[in-house]
Amino acid sequence: MGKRISLFGLGHVGQALLRSLHRARGGAHLVLAADGHGVYRGESLDPAAVLERRARRDYDAPRRPGDEEPLLLEARPDLHVELTPTNLETGLPAVRDLEVALALGVPVVTAAKSHQRSRETLAGILERAQGIPFLDHAATLAGIPATEMVAGVGMRLTRIEGVLNGTTNYILARLAEGVPFEAARDEAVARGFAERDWRYDLEGDDVAVKLVGLTRHLCGRPVLARDDVRREGAPELGIERGIVGATPELVARLAAEGKVLKLLGRVDIDGDSVRASVGPAVLDRRDSFAGIEGFTNAVRLEGTMNETRMELFLRGPGAGADETASRVLGNVNHLIEVLDWRESA
Template structure:
């Protein structure tokens, strides 16, 4: 039985859920021949009680991370978390992360480690819905276009607007349910979806796809009203925040913005807090993925899945090896709001 020492960076909703799942999966991991041992949990305030996490594991000392065989990062943010992730990678320690902002914005520093197979990040997009690994398996296809609902908070708010609820009330409800943060800018401004779209673009189209270009092409849902969604519904359409990757003028373009979709469109049929992705390829045609895109246990399940991938000897998630030729095809025209 081989022991895998785990350092956990962050003990919020996802971190505490992961600790619970690690215990629930103890016997299954041992069937793989591995004993998962949590050796440290790095937090900002080690004196604050964390239900379900033994107090002796809590630490504010980054040096404790050096004792681990694998670092699991669920702290979020791009500065402190990013610096600690890079420190681990530089030391040759594999990293499992759910941090889409870090992957999008500091890719220049992370890319070499990802290409070396040291970076695992299934949980960074659509949480427990396994699109990262699935899209990697589509390298034998030629991508034509990709459209996705990548933020459950926006999807929930838009469904409430559709029901006639004013924007401010819908946002307040989303915050009360834990879908939106106290500062919801990343969600409602479209930037969370833009981070995720950038990660997807590097898996499917171009390993060097630039975050800045997606950011410049991002608009959120703040200006939408129940009246506008009601008008769309009366015309047999729905309004959703959609992230798209498509060819235009000889290059790949990434955009996040509200669009009108036919009520029968696969992206229009999802529940209020679900994510969905439609990928169209030359060989396999149209593929649709959908599932829960947020939540502590949902996200932690994908993180744990990456731990299984690691102990099974599989490398982390590799970006596409080289830029994909831009197809000269007619793509789906989405009606932007």
């Protein structure tokens, strides 16, 4: 049979992955699935049956504190997929799950951002991952495979710039329709577009974490921590930080001037010097980033190859269950190929 897969996290992305897991290569099969409430175990779990049973909260067994290691030891997965919710305060449960899987020598694919909560947490995970495949590309830009693509280009990166948060796009669009900021914010939270702690999206923390992931993958080493990214405002526009404080009147005035307000993340790299920020930017409506709307994200990468200046502009889905699951499945398939190659070498 094919590779054995364990999965922690059965939220929207986990469910989307289960619906498409039949496309995993080489006959890979699910041997363990769990969320915060319960566990499913078996030599070849039917993903559709797991989905149907979870909807009824019908589990093989309840979850227990500290059961990550015994569950993985019993299941003996060839690779582990971590899709638990991001928690930048404590890192749990994802960081603990990753530590256990890597300590057992199990390769990992994850879309969770929790391990990037601090320089120390990220360093600890990367140290444990020495010699063990650890693919966290899906934690950055969801459906845009920027880190995989540009790693294959080979240019020396000098700047990353992008519109990297769909929630702020949504709220700014609602402001353009005349909806007050507080109402647009509360609507985004109610519809699940923003975290309950809305400051994570609207003050730029989400973008900061994405910049950490982008720079690490594209530079080939950790060069940035979450706290290194400046969260900026624009007092002259009445904006405190991120887009907090923007108003329908401001958006309308800028539109009349042919301009657009966006939340922009930026990293400038000059040798060992790295400067990063996220904050409001007033753009000409003809700017490439001005037309990025809804949950579309876009990133512009600038660099050099020898003396030749290079620039790439990538756009695509920055969020969404199916979009993220597609990236996760791509990483799973790549990892299966790597493991198969290692076994045949």
